[in-house]
Amino acid sequence: MLYLEVAVASPIVESLTYLPPEPCPVELRPGLRLLVPLGPRLLTGYLLAMGDSPPSGDYTLRPVADILDPEPLFPAGMIPFFRWLAKYYQYPIGEIIRAALPGGLNCQSGRRVLLTEAGRSCRLKLAESDLAAGDWRAVLLERGALSIAATRKLWRRRADSNLLRRWQGEGLVEIRLEVCRDQVRDKRELCVRALSHQQTTVSLKPSERKTMELVEEQTAAAERPWVSRRDLNRVYAGAGRVLSALRDKGLLAMEERLIYRTPFGERPPFYAKPDCLSSEQQKVMAELSPALQAGSFRTYLLHGVTGSGKTEIYLRAAEEALRLGRDVLVLVPEIALAAQIEGNFLARFGERIALLHSGLSAGERLDQWKRVAAGAAHVVIGARSALFAPLSNLGLIVVDEEHDGAYKQEDGFCYQGRDAAIMRAKMAGAVVVLGSATPSVISYNHARNGKYGLLRMPSRVADRQLPAVDIIDLRGVKTTSGRPPMFTNQLIRALRENLKSGGQSLIFLNRRGYANMMLCPECGYILQCDNCQVSLTLHRKEQQLICHYCGSRRKSAALCPKCQAVDLLEVGFGTERVEAELQGIMPQARIARLDRDTALDRRQYIKVLREVQQGGIDILVGTQMIAKGHHFPGVNLVGVIWADASLSLPDYRAAERTFQLLTQVFGRAGRGERPGRVLVQTHHPEHYSILNSRDNDYEAMFNSELVMRRALQYPPFSRLINLRFSGEREDKVRQAVTLMAEAVKPYCRKGLAMLGPAPSPLARLRGRYRWQLLLKGEAGTLHAASAFLQQRARKAGFPGGVKMTVDVDPENML
Structure with a gap:
């Protein structure tokens, strides 16, 4: 008797045992997707293992209801990785696999x-x-x-x-x-292929002859024997009408074929491969090449200043891995950065590239996944979720901007993409390169302690200098309205001079929208989101008030909802307002904006990048989307509107993140022939994160952070698990978190520290009240305490629909 171990896509923590279906339509292999009975329902399951030993206990085993795919969706080698994720992040393995696979593949x-x-x-x-x-x-x-x-x-x-x-x-x-059934399926199209080149013996009409010529041209260009009817019609509208006649004359064959939907449209900008590497790049490759050739696990932290050529290291390391017959995975923190990396990798590796990220359509993502699973693509580029790409012979993982908090999933399956990538590489015997100009304190601490190899590139390529940074103190600087200015006189003067001399400028503010809030001057009422305890942001172009947390929208208000007063005040500013103000100050300048609102359209996003690269834009305004990874040789002036936004957040990493963001945005200046200059407007000119970023002194920031974290026993001197409780009734949420706080107290006598329970800084989000319980201690005690609480919660449940989320190694304390 054969027994099947199946991970069911449900909140069940453990895997379940089933019998094979009778008859079994395909060969059973780990990685297959199944339809299995669970109680009265049918759910998607994933085959983990097979064996002839029955499970212990008195169970009535049920057969699998259906096998959903003829081939496994992921290689068997990934199953130990899924098991580790389930254990470390304390999340059901079936739910993990469902989250890993392309969306729309869930039968129930x-x-x-x-x-x-x-x-x-x-x-x-x-x-x-x-x-x-x-x-x-x-x-x-x-x-x-x-x-x-x-x-x-x-x-x-x-x-x-x-x-x-x-x-x-x-x-x-x-x-x-x-x-x-599945919401997304394979795409099939009617395709044609030429059967004969002896057209002279057959009488052809002009439209038929033109169609035959197009078929041959298109198939030759695509280097395949067939072309889709849709592609022919795009080039020649009359082709579709004569295909049947050409088939009847024995010149063409028509058949329905599986078509891969491609996400590659307009190619992003890229730089040419340099003739030779800098001396620092050569030293780095002298370390990486032997490690790749050894075929064993090793993690390196590549600490290189902005403009030092880290992307070229990624490309050369990928070339070496591919030469050795190994696969490559390149992770970036945001979809926007994927386009920048994509352009350079496409230029080097062509059709061996696959993209995997949430910006693709469901069909594109499925097809890219299947290309990788079939071995048609050996280099995968994507954001956090690309970690699960079904590469069967992984040799290199690159984690670009490894410090970025976007690698952490904040709800549901709360995994850290960077840390999980290291574990996947360990299981695959692969090399990991963590790249950053501003490494996370935890990663740099590992490198200093010898856990990671440390590779340094402290200089820019071509001996270019880092930009000069001037700090502008906003304290005491007021406009006629009494509020701090958006642009100081120094910044306006520098922008005008740079425009006059033919330079490009970048203006950074990590807030989108026009105004941060709408305030009634009569009663003081602030327009808030109905679902979240946050103010609504005015987006003037759309004439809407938008919540940046839940996405709810309403029309811009003319009257105060509370007292009916008119003339509501637009308080604060975001990138939309900065762009509008700049257009008023410098009407002759060509100004563009890049933030989440303007970059939703991939074509428009790439168009703006290309225009900046080609000098068609004088001033680029943006959020952190423009702060990382981009190479703009013409930008020699960077202005930071307000450097303090992240300093005030209730998070022990606030100073580290401020340093990282400022250093990254400073690094966009002076990457071409002209020297760079940065002007930073701040209310905290003496704060060490701002001073250290001005001096590009990572070591000083790192040492300051270590002193603070050692005193408070925060990572890297401890581990954290944040238990978040949410529900529609605050009294029920408070009741649940109080019960769990009492239950965990015995572990506090074993060295565990408990902070809270307390309301989350964002106390209401998407219609649910939120409380949290932060646990701090050694990894073993911490995970044991969390597992105990989860087991207790599963047995007893929570009142009033309260949900508990376990966030291991939390990045966001909000």
């Missing part, structure tokens, strides 16, 4: 409500308490069927929830269990 059954023939034809007799019954029948008539979840969302009164039960008893509706 659900109960659906359908009107019977009697329900469709009868005339309802409505009682006073059933006034909504006619509405429900109308909805069912219109949609045909509703899921139980959909009916729950629509119900507004208790009387409504009794309707289904009563209607089912009267035979007006039936509740049926149905399987919902």
